[in-house]
Each structure stands twice: as C-alpha cells, then as structure tokens.
Amino acid sequence: MTMETWLIFSAALFCIGLVGALTRRNAIIVLISIELMLNAANLNFIVFWRHGVNAEAAAGVMTVIFSIGIAAAEAAVGLALVIAVYRHFKTVNLDKIDSMKG
Amino acid sequence: MSPAIHNLWLIPTLPLLAAGALALAPRGNRLAAKALSIGSLAASLLLSLQAFLASLRLQGDHGVAREFVNFVWLRFGAGEAGALKLGFVLDPLTAVMLVMVTFVGLLIFIFSVGYMDHDDNFKQFFCFLSLFAAAMLGLIISNSLLLLFICWELVGVASYLLIGFWFHKPEAAAAAKKAFITTRIGDMGFLLGMVWLYAETGTLLFYDGGAGCLEQGAIAALVAKSAVGGIAVSTCIALLIFCGAVGKSGQLPLHVWLPDAMEGPTPVSALIHAATMVAAGVFLVARMFPVFAAVPPGAEGGAGALTIVTWVGATTAVFAALIAVAQNDIKRILAYSTVSQLGYMMLGLGVGGVAVGMFHLIMHAFFKALLFLGAGSVIHGCHEEQDIRKMGGLAKPMRQTFIVYAMGTLCLTGCIPTIGFWSKDEILLNALHGHTDSLIALLPFLMGLFGAVLTAFYMFRQIFYVFYGEYRGDQDHPPHESSPVMVWPLWALFASLAFFTVPGPFVWKWFGGFVDGHQHEVPLGLMFLAGGLSVGAFILGAWFAWKLYGKELPQEADAPDALETRCPETFKLLGARFLVDELYEASVIKANAWCARMADILDRKVWNGVTQFVTQVALMFAWLVRLFDEYVINLGFDCGCRRIEDGGRAAVKPQTGQIQSYLRLIGVALIVGVLLLTWGCSGS
Amino acid sequence: MIMDAPFLIAASLTLLSAIAAISLRNLVHCALCLALTFIGLATLYLQLGAQFVGLTQIVVNVGAVAIVIVFAILLTRSGDSSDEPRFNKGAVWGFLIGGGVFGALGAAINASSISLKAAAVEPSLTVKQIGQELMGRYVLPLEAIGLLLTAALIGAVIVAMRETPREGGRK
Numbered sequence: 028m029t030m031e032t033w034l035i036f037s038a039a040l041f042c043i044g045l046v047g048a049l050t051r052r053n054a055i056i057v058l059i060s061i062e063l064m065l066n067a068a069n070l071n072f073i074v075f076w077r078h079g080v081n082a083e084a085a086a087g088v089m090t091v092i093f094s095i096g097i098a099a100a101e102a103a104v105g106l107a108l109v110i111a112v113y114r115h116f117k118t119v120n121l122d123k124i125d126s127m128k129g
Numbered sequence: 130m131s132p133a134i135h136n137l138w139l140i141p142t143l144p145l146l147a148a149g150a151l152a153l154a155p156r157g158n159r160l161a162a163k164a165l166s167i168g169s170l171a172a173s174l175l176l177s178l179q180a181f182l183a184s185l186r187l188q189g190d191h192g193v194a195r196e197f198v199n200f201v202w203l204r205f206g207a208g209e210a211g212a213l214k215l216g217f218v219l220d221p222l223t224a225v226m227l228v229m230v231t232f233v234g235l236l237i238f239i240f241s242v243g244y245m246d247h248d249d250n251f252k253q254f255f256c257f258l259s260l261f262a263a264a265m266l267g268l269i270i271s272n273s274l275l276l277l278f279i280c281w282e283l284v285g286v287a288s289y290l291l292i293g294f295w296f297h298k299p300e301a302a303a304a305a306k307k308a309f310i311t312t313r314i315g316d317m318g319f320l321l322g323m324v325w326l327y328a329e330t331g332t333l334l335f336y337d338g339g340a341g342c343l344e345q346g347a348i349a350a351l352v353a354k355s356a357v358g359g360i361a362v363s364t365c366i367a368l369l370i371f372c373g374a375v376g377k378s379g380q381l382p383l384h385v386w387l388p389d390a391m392e393g394p395t396p397v398s399a400l401i402h403a404a405t406m407v408a409a410g411v412f413l414v415a416r417m418f419p420v421f422a423a424v425p426p427g428a429e430g431g432a433g434a435l436t437i438v439t440w441v442g443a444t445t446a447v448f449a450a451l452i453a454v455a456q457n458d459i460k461r462i463l464a465y466s467t468v469s470q471l472g473y474m475m476l477g478l479g480v481g482g483v484a485v486g487m488f489h490l491i492m493h494a495f496f497k498a499l500l501f502l503g504a505g506s507v508i509h510g511c512h513e514e515q516d517i518r519k520m521g522g523l524a525k526p527m528r529q530t531f532i533v534y535a536m537g538t539l540c541l542t543g544c545i546p547t548i549g550f551w552s553k554d555e556i557l558l559n560a561l562h563g564h565t566d567s568l569i570a571l572l573p574f575l576m577g578l579f580g581a582v583l584t585a586f587y588m589f590r591q592i593f594y595v596f597y598g599e600y601r602g603d604q605d606h607p608p609h610e611s612s613p614v615m616v617w618p619l620w621a622l623f624a625s626l627a628f629f630t631v632p633g634p635f636v637w638k639w640f641g642g643f644v645d646g647h648q649h650e651v652p653l654g655l656m657f658l659a660g661g662l663s664v665g666a667f668i669l670g671a672w673f674a675w676k677l678y679g680k681e682l683p684q685e686a687d688a689p690d691a692l693e694t695r696c697p698e699t700f701k702l703l704g705a706r707f708l709v710d711e712l713y714e715a716s717v718i719k720a721n722a723w724c725a726r727m728a729d730i731l732d733r734k735v736w737n738g739v740t741q742f743v744t745q746v747a748l749m750f751a752w753l754v755r756l757f758d759e760y761v762i763n764l765g766f767d768c769g770c771r772r773i774e775d776g777g778r779a780a781v782k783p784q785t786g787q788i789q790s791y792l793r794l795i796g797v798a799l800i801v802g803v804l805l806l807t808w809g810c811s812g813s
Numbered sequence: 814m815i816m817d818a819p820f821l822i823a824a825s826l827t828l829l830s831a832i833a834a835i836s837l838r839n840l841v842h843c844a845l846c847l848a849l850t851f852i853g854l855a856t857l858y859l860q861l862g863a864q865f866v867g868l869t870q871i872v873v874n875v876g877a878v879a880i881v882i883v884f885a886i887l888l889t890r891s892g893d894s895s896d897e898p899r900f901n902k903g904a905v906w907g908f909l910i911g912g913g914v915f916g917a918l919g920a921a922i923n924a925s926s927i928s929l930k931a932a933a934v935e936p937s938l939t940v941k942q943i944g945q946e947l948m949g950r951y952v953l954p955l956e957a958i959g960l961l962l963t964a965a966l967i968g969a970v971i972v973a974m975r976e977t978p979r980e981g982g983r984k
Binding site for chain 3 (some may be wrong): 031032033034035036038039040041042043044045047048049050051052053055056058060061062063066069070073074076077083085088089092093095096097098099100101102103104106107108109110111113114117119120121122
C-alpha cells in the first residue's frame with residue numbers, strides 16, 4: 028500500500044463531492060457533497076500522519092478530531108440555513124434561488 | 130444766536146404737517162381743513178414776526194446781520210468734503226419775505242374759505258395751499274441752494290396741483306401742464322448752474338462762516354476763473370440760475386405759462402401767481418445777488434450778469450404791459466400786469482441791488498394780492514363771470530370791493546403818494562442814476578417809464594370797464610357784494626397798504642438800510658427828475674384811459690373796444706399776445722413734435738429693424754449651437770454612455786446569483802492553482 | 814502493485830456509496846448512502862491505525878450528521894420531487910471541472926516526490942495519549958472548538974427557528 032494510492036483515493040472522493048456540489052440542484056445534496064469533500068481532506072490528514080516521520084506527535088489525528096467537530100458544527104448550521112431558505116423561498120432548488128443576481 | 134434762528138425750521142414745518150394731516154383726513158372734513166391750514170399758517174406768521182424782530186434787533190450800524198444754522202444732511206464720504214450740508218439762514222431778506230408770505234398767505238387762506246365754500250374738494254384745496262405755503266417758506270429760509278431747489282420744485286408741484294385744481298376743465302388741465310413744463314425748462318438751467326457752482330466751490334451753502342458759496346472767498350475764486358469766451362465762471366453760473374428765475378417769475382421768453390395759470394381758482398392766482406411763488410424767481414436772484422453782481426476786476430460794470438437781468442426785466446415789463454392793454458379777462462389783465470411788474474423787479478435788481486427789487490416785490494405782493502382778491506370778489510359777485518365787457522357799474526353794488534380795488538390800482542399804477550409810487554420810483558431812479566452816459570444805457574429807464582404809462586392805461590381801462598357805467602351782464606342776476614369772510618382780508622390788505630403809504634418814502638429809507646445794510650445815496654435833483662417823470666407817466670396813462678374809456682362808457686357787452694376802433698391792427702396783435710404762444714406752437718412745439726415723430730420713425734423702422742436683425746442672428750446662432758449640441762456633443766456623450774452601459778451589462782453577467790456558478794469558478798481556480806503550484810513553482 | 818483485499822473492499826464500497834450519495838434521485842437514499850460512505854471511511858481509518866478517529870467518525874458523522882441530514886430532508890419535504898431533473902443547467906461544466914480537478918490532483922501526486930511506504934511499525938496511539946494531548950498541548954484549540962460548537966448550535970437554532978408571524982398575516 029503506497030501513500031500515492033491513498034492520496035489518489037482521497038482525491039477521487041474529493042472530486043466526487045465536488046461534482047455533486049457543482050451539478051445537483053438540491054441544496055441538501057450539495058451539503059452532502061461538501062461533507063464528502065471534508066472527509067476526503069480528513070483522510071489525507073490521517074494518511075500523512077500514518078506515513079509521516081513523526082507519528083508520535085499525533086498532529087494529524089488531532090487535526091482530524093477538531094475537523095470532525097467543525098464538520099458537525101458546519102452540518103448543523105448548513106442544514107439550519109437550508110431550512111431557513113426553504114421557509115423563505117418555498118424551495119431548495121438552487122437554480123431558483125438567485126435574488127443576488129446582478 | 131437768537132432763539133428765532135432755532136425756531137426757523139418750524140415755520141415751514143407747521144404748514145407741512147397741516148398739509149400731511151389734511152392729505153390723510155376724510156374728504157368732507159371742512160372744519161379741520163380750515164382750522165388746520167389757517168391755524169398752522171397763523172402760527173408760522175407769529176414765528177415769522179419773532180424772526181423779523183430778532184433780525185431787527187441784530188441789525189448793527191453797518192453791514193447785514195446774518196445768522197445761520199447748518200447741518201449735515203447726507204454723508205457720502207469722509208470729512209468735511211464728504212458731507213452734504215443743508216441749513217437755514219436768517220437775514221433781513223429772509224425776515225421780510227417770511228413776514229410778507231405768511232401775512233399775505235394767511236389773508237388769502239381766509240379769503241379762500243369764502244371763495245371755495247361751494248367746492249366739493251374744499252379739504253384738498255387747503256391741503257394743497259398748505260403744501261404750497263410750506264414749500265415757499267422753506268425756500269425762503271434755506272441756507273443752501275440745494276434745499277432752495279428742493280423747495281423750489283415743491284412750490285412748482287403745488288402750483289401744478291392748484292392750477293389744475295379744476296382739472297375737469299380741459300383748459301385748467303392744459304394750463305397746469307403748460308406751467309409745469311415751461312418752468313421746468315428754466316429749472317434745467319437752474320440745475321445746471323447749481324451743479325456747476327458745486328463743482329467750482331464744493332459747497333452749496335450760501336453762508337458758512339466764510340466757506341459758503343456766496344461769501345468773499347468763493348466769489349473771488351469764481352470771478353478769477355473764466356469760462357468760454359472770456360466770460361467769468363460766476364457770470365455763467367449766474368445766468369444759468371437766472372434761467373430758473375426767468376421760468377418761475379414769468380420773464381420773457383418763458384412768460385407764457387403765467388396768464389394761462391389764471392385757470393386756477395382766484396385765491397390761487399392771488400397767492401401763487403401774483404404774490405409769492407412768482408416772486409420766488411426774484412427772490413432767487415436777490416439771494417444769489419453776490420454771484421450776479423460779481424464782476425471780474427478791471428471789467429466795466431456792464432459786463433456782469435446783472436446787465437442781462439436788467440434787460441430781460443425791462444423788456445418783460447414793457448412787453449407784458451402792452452399785451453395787458455388788449456385783454457378782456459379781468460384775471461388775464463392782472464396776470465400780464467404781474468408779468469410786467471416782475472419785469473420791474475428784475476430791472477430793479479439789475480440796476481439798484483437787492484433792496485430796490487425786493488422793496489417792489491414786497492409792496493407788489495400786497496397790492497397784487499389785494500387786486501387779485503378784489504378780482505375774485507368781483508368774479509364771485511358777478512356769478513363767475515370773468516369778462517370785463519360783461520361787467521360794469523359795479524361800484525354801487527360792490528362798494529367795499531370797489532374801494533379796496535381802487536386802492537390796489539392806485540398802488541399798482543404808481544400814483545403819488547401811494548407806496549406803489551415809491552417802490553416803482555425807486556426802480557426808475559436807480560435805472561436813471563449812473564446810466565445817463567449813453568442812450569443804450571438809458572434805454573431800460575425809458576422802457577420802464579413807458580411801461581408805467583401802459584400800466585396806468587390798462588388798469589384804468591379795467592376800472593372804467595368794471596366799476597363804472599351800467600351793468601352789462603345778465604340783468605336777472607344782479608351783482609352782489611361778497612361775504613364778509615372774503616371782504617375782511619381785502620380790508621386787511623388795504624389797511625397794510627395804507628400803513629405803508631402814510632410814512633411813504635421813509636418806509637423805503639428804512640427798508641433799503643435794513644436789507645442792504647447801507648443807505649442809498651442819490652443826488653436830490655435826479656430824485657426829483659425821476660419822481661416827476663413817474664408822476665407824468667401816471668397822469669399820461671390815466672388820461673388816455675379816461676379819454677378812451679371813461680368819457681364814453683361802453684353800453685353794450687359786445688360793443689367794440691375804443692382802442693380797437695382807432696387802431697384795429699395793433700389791438701389785434703396785442704390781443705393775440707404778440708402771437709408768442711402761436712410762435713412757440715409753430716416753432717418749439719412743432720419742432721419738438723417733429724423730433725418726436727422722427728424719433729418714433731427711427732425707433733420703429735431703424736432701431737426696431739436692427740433689433741430684429743440682431744434677434745434673428747442670435748436665433749440662428751442659437752439654432753446652430755443647438756444642432757451642435759444635439760448631434761455632436763450629445764451623440765458623443767450618448768455613445769460613451771452606451772459603452773459604459775455595455776461594460777456594466779457585461780460585468781453583471783457573471784453575477785447570476787446562483788451559488789453553483791460561483792462554485793464552478795472556484796473549481797476552475799483550484800485546477801489552475803494546483804497546476805501552477807505543481808509545475809509553475811518547480812519549473813522555475 | 815498488489816493491493817490488500819481489505820483496502821480494496823473498503824475503498825470500493827466508499828467510492829461507490831459516495832457516487833450513489835450524489836447521484837440518486839431519492840434524497841433519503843442519498844442520506845443513507847452518505848452514512849455508508851462514512852462507515853467505509855471509518856474502516857479505512859481503522860486500517861490506517863487511527864482507531865480513535867475511526868470510532869469518532871462513526872459516532873459523530875454516521876450517528877449525528879447523517880441523521881441531521883435526514884431530518885432536514887424531511888423538514889423541507891423535497892424528497893419526492895421526481896418530475897424535476899436532478900442536475901442543474903451547468904451540469905456538464907460541473908463534470909468537466911470535477912474531472913479536471915481530479916486530473917490536476919492526480920498529476921500533482923504523481924509529480925510529487927512523496928512515495929513513502931507505510932511505516933513498518935504501526936504507530937501506537939492510545940486513547941490515553943490522545944486525552945493527554947487534548948488536555949495538554951491542544952487544550953486551547955479544544956476550548957475553542959467547544960465554544961465554536963456551542964455558538965454554531967445556538968446560531969443554527971436561531972436561524973432555523975420559525976419566523977415570528979408579522980402583522981398576524983403570514984404563517
């Protein structure tokens with residue numbers, strides 16, 4: 028198991044998330060995609076920790092722990108926003124939400 | 130400083146306040162009109178008497194006692210030079226004029242109460258009269274040529290209002306206009322003279338403790354300087370100011386307005402156009418006498434402005450007397466007589482100095498006011514009839530009027546020993562004294578003498594026409610004596626004339642000393658010569674009148690005039706007043722009308738055309754500018770705007786408001802960033 | 814390059830469920846697939862020797878985040894909008910950009926010099942050690958993240974709270 032394999036894998040996961048965020052109409056799917064991208068990044072931290080030279084420092088693991096905490100906060104706020112947007116626009120279709128259009 | 134000088138300003142102010150109050154009073158308020166105007170003028174009379182007494186007390190052994198109060202009226206610069214001062218002066222000239230104007234004025238005011246009794250505009254009449262009195266008194270006491278000029282014009286305004294008082298009569302309105310415009314022609318010269326005087330001396334105050342324009346320093350400077358043709362500046366200024374006097378005092382050639390002014394009510398004629406206002410011109414010359422008398426050193430006595438004054442006066446005296454011979458309107462005869470007598474005053478000023486002219490002025494004011502008021506009484510008694518041919522035999526029904534009228538006539542004609550004789554004799558005497566060297570120099574005297582003959586002639590003609598024979602007017606309405614309120618002033622004037630007549634020559638002796646500050650010394654022989662000739666002239670004139678009119682009294686109103694039957698051509702010419710009015714009509718007025726028409730044509734055709742052309746050019750230019758604006762500037766501006774708008778529209782396109790389109794951009798940026806970091810950095 | 818079976822199974826499970834999570838029409842299915850993806854990732858963490866992280870992943874992401882998403886789906890009631898297309902207008906660009914990013918990242922990984930093999934000895938990181946680290950060196954970030962979570966949750970409640978009806982009009 029080379030480190031490159033892990034990195035390619037996490038890049039693939041990230042890109043799946045990116046494609047989801049770019050293409051889907053539904054705001055909730057976009058949120059799911061963002062979760063995917065975040066997790067891909069977390070995986071990278073663990074990979075670098077595992078293959079790094081100073082594993083005892085546990086910096087990668089700590090970062091991921093904090094990152095998961097932040098992801099939880101992000102998910103909560105994001106979903107609250109989706110609910111608020113839905114209440115206001117009566118939809119979560121991102122194509123129809125363009126009141127900031129110039 | 131006497132208290133009188135400090136009260137001097139009150140004299141014109143009281144009638145002025147009365148005039149102002151009357152102007153605001155309700156229309157039908159007759160009692161207030163009477164009480165206010167007569168009361169204020171009576172108060173002025175008392176103050177004038179106080180001033181007169183103060184002036185008498187001041188009189189020393191030699192020279193003229195003079196007091197003045199000056200004050201700054203307008204300040205247009207710093208210091209003494211930047212202040213325009215006005216002031217009041219009290220000297221014998223002022224004092225005698227004040228007493229005369231207030232006394233005669235008061236009597237005429239009282240007379241007016243009766244005369245204007247039936248008039249609807251009673252209140253207005255007294256308002257105007259008070260205004261006139263205020264202006265005239267202001268004119269007399271002013272110590273500044275400017276203040277004098279202001280009052281002078283106010284007097285003119287009051288005169289205009291009073292002549293045109295019966296403005297519903299077209300003749301009255303025209304006469305008012307004529308009087309105003311004619312006097313204005315003279316005032317133009319007055320104004321120019323005043324401006325010149327101010328330019329030369331820097332002051333318009335008469336007396337200012339050595340700095341006034343009538344005092345030694347200023348006069349010397351004026352004399353020393355010469356204007357065009359070697360004439361001294363003082364002479365030029367004097368002549369310009371004399372223009373004003375000519376206009377106001379009805380001297381040739383501006384006399385035409387005065388007879389027409391008789392369209393006004395008779396008290397007005399008496400007050401303004403016989404006693405006071407017309408005398409203002411004479412007074413002006415008397416006041417400005419130092420300027421008139423100033424002669425450059427070395428020049429002969431005949432070089433000054435006084436020569437002109439003399440000749441104008443003498444000519445007017447004869448000219449107006451000639452016209453008076455052939456008039457039939459009782460007031461017109463008196464009007465021409467006034468013009469003639471004003472000529473005598475000018476003559477007196479020219480040959481004898483201030484006292485001679487002023488003495489005749491004062492005395493004339495009394496007896497001419499008496500005559501006019503008498504004429505008013507006659508007119509009133511004959512039911513507003515003014516034509517002497519339709520009168521006659523009035524001596525019986527109007528006995529009181531007849532007596533006072535006869536007294537006035539004797540004074541005017543210079544019958545010895547009335548005061549009129551002494552005042553006229555003094556003029557003739559001075560015209561004779563010192564002028565016997567050549568015929569030209571003597572001519573004014575001879576003209577004056579001839580004028581005296583004519584005066585006696587036309588006055589007795591009038592007397593015979595009016596008071597003798599049978600009444601030729603409407604037999605159903607016989608003449609009647611006027612009401613006491615009209616007769617009493619006549620008697621008061623009669624009494625004052627009698628008061629002057631009794632001491633006779635001593636009045637003149639005192640007056641000459643008082644006004645001029647020195648006694649007039651004339652050889653006794655010359656005095657008797659002049660007096661004899663004067664008496665002769667009176668007898669000659671009276672005799673002619675008796676021969677023509679007294680012996681065979683005219684029986685019918687339309688009977689031809691006795692003089693007319695003898696020399697009709699002359700009578701016709703005189704009756705037409707030497708055609709002066711027609712001459713003016715044909716020359717000045719026609720030329721003026723022609724000028725006006727030319728100006729009108731010039732205005733309509735030439736200036737209007739030019740204006741139109743300029744307008745068109747401007748319009749065309751504006752049109753061009755508009756085109757340029759619309760098609761060049763606007764186009765460029767619009768183009769720029771459109772470009773900017775396009776830019777804005779292009780810039781707004783990426784702002785779709787859709788989150789994913791932004792996200793896409795971020796994705797692209799990520800690709801580019803990664804590629805750059807990987808190869809861009811390692812490559813370098 | 815021979816890959817060990819556990820990795821292949823877990824990796825393929827993760828990728829497939831991730832693709833499913835972003836492409837399925839039914840949102841509830843999507844959420845479930847997301848949970849599956851999280852579980853796959855957790856196993857991969859275990860394989861990498863980060864047991865604590867793997868368990869945290871299961872507890873937090875699978876147990877909390879996925880459930881919150883399901884709640885959101887239910888609350889917005891947009892689960893069965895089958896008549897609308899799934900992808901938006903610029904979807905092609907999205908796919909291209911996603912592919913581009915993957916290409917760029919792959920190229921960058923290939924070009925980089927990191928081709929380290931996994932360390933022979935698995936790093937032993939006990940929960941005790943992690944706890945000591947958290948209470949020692951990382952105590953400040955820990956406090957910060959606690960504060961952040963509290964604030965975020967309060968904020969989420971406020972944002973999602975039903976708007977008070979104004980002027981008694983709208984519900």
